[in-house]
Amino acid sequence: MTQHRDLFAALAAPFDSDEVKLRSQAGRQLHYVTARTVMNRLDEVLGPENWWDDFVPLEHSVICRLTIRMPDGSTLTKSDAGGYAGMADPGDDDKSGFADAFKRAAVKFGVGRYLYRDGIPRFAREALRGRAEVEAVATATDAASEPAQQNAANANANGPATPAPAAPSVHPSSRNGQGEDSPNVPRSGRALFAWTKDQDEKFEYGLLKHLNAWAKRQDFPGRMVDWEGEQVSRAYAEACRKVRAIQNMQQATEAALSN
Numbered sequence: 001m002t003q004h005r006d007l008f009a010a011l012a013a014p015f016d017s018d019e020v021k022l023r024s025q026a027g028r029q030l031h032y033v034t035a036r037t038v039m040n041r042l043d044e045v046l047g048p049e050n051w052w053d054d055f056v057p058l059e060h061s062v063i064c065r066l067t068i069r070m071p072d073g074s075t076l077t078k079s080d081a082g083g084y085a086g087m088a089d090p091g092d093d094d095k096s097g098f099a100d101a102f103k104r105a106a107v108k109f110g111v112g113r114y115l116y117r118d119g120i121p122r123f124a125r126e127a128l129r130g131r132a133e134v135e136a137v138a139t140a141t142d143a144a145s146e147p148a149q150q151n152a153a154n155a156n157a158n159g160p161a162t163p164a165p166a167a168p169s170v171h172p173s174s175r176n177g178q179g180e181d182s183p184n185v186p187r188s189g190r191a192l193f194a195w196t197k198d199q200d201e202k203f204e205y206g207l208l209k210h211l212n213a214w215a216k217r218q219d220f221p222g223r224m225v226d227w228e229g230e231q232v233s234r235a236y237a238e239a240c241r242k243v244r245a246i247q248n249m250q251q252a253t254e255a256a257l258s259n
Helices: 005-012 035-046 090-107 122-127 132-143 146-154 189-203 207-217 229-258
Strands: 021-025 028-032 051-057 061-069 075-083
Touching: 005 035, 035 051, 035 061, 035 090, 051 090, 061 090, 075 090, 189 207, 189 229, 207 229
Parallel strands: none
Antiparallel strands: 021 028, 051 061, 061 075
């Protein structure tokens, strides 16, 4: 068992839904994160000064050595190889190989590993217990049939895939005492807009920006005040999920840094 469970749990924690990208490949929907998103996770959990990388280019691939500094001052290095995407511009092709190798090396520290449908490490599940995203990923992984798991493993070379996390059934913030069945839950677009602004002013969650970007992907009307009942309900559930993710990430990060 690791002596730095909270730190590695914070590294392995699911990303916010707006950080996970989607692309189609060979008829499959693949979920992935960018190299910059991985860098942000390393910065947030470890601090920018506590991780570094170096690369060894080969003829058909590149090896990334990713090193992190542990709370006790020791260092840990993990390596993996990435493949070039075969892009027409040699410079862009080099970047693709370096980014792929970097992300694969980070996966060995747990970053984004759940996106490959192999689940979240058990110790990390326990450290992050209560997070809706963790429970959703764990349930989806445990329920997968053996053939499905094998197919996902065979597809790893092409990219990860994972089901979207479930929205929480209650409001994550105990500070305002609101649950989704509470009479204070916004029922109209205008009420949701007022509630969102209030949350941002009190806690600086960035909910208004997040919900506007999320709603655009759902093809909602451009103005929140024009949203109807079902749209408001879905948006509020997404806001709950976002707040829960922020709060739990803060707690996991604080715990990791306090060790």
